Amino acid sequence: MQALLLQIDAQYSTSLRKRFTEAEDNLLRTLRANDKMTWDEIASYLPGRTGRQCKDRYNNYLNQQIVLKNWTTEEDFIIIQKYQQYGPRWTTIAKFLNNRSGNNVKNRWYKSIALRYPNLQTVATAPRHNKKPESPVVENQNSDSSSEVFNDDIFEYHELDDPFLLI
Secondary structure (H helix, E strand, O other), X not given: OHHHHHHHHHHOOOOOOOOOOHHHHHHHHHHHOOOOOOHHHHHOOXXXXXXXXXXXXXXXXXXXXXXXXXXXXXXXXXXXXXXXHHOOOHHHHHOOOOOOOHHHHHXXXXXXXXXXXXXXXOOOOOOOOOOOOOOOOOOOOOOOHHHOOOOOOXXXXXXXXXXXXXX
């Protein structure tokens, strides 16, 4: 471990943003094995790295539970359904998938799904800020149900020939 620390220390003479090295990844895995260490404590062994950077690197790339294999059509379908329900809450959506991180889900959305289906909309319209509405919300009794984005029909994935036809 001492040799790893010296090797990593020599690499960081400046505070410029750099990719994680294999030595840093190995040290991060080793230090993370001790569940009692905080991310800031782990970062203290990695010069030029913050606790947040270490946490993100481990959770999104090094964690053995995270799957880095090809995406399936079923996973894409789940992402689309949950996006329509929750909006861009990637960590929440990731909980419905097996061993995918929120960052993996976000990247899948923006690099694949959103490009193939640019007109997808979400039902979740909760504001991302804490401002109070200026006027009270009044429910419109004459609303046209045909303008709703989300179909409330319940169906199983395996019952569909092409799940994207619903979109």
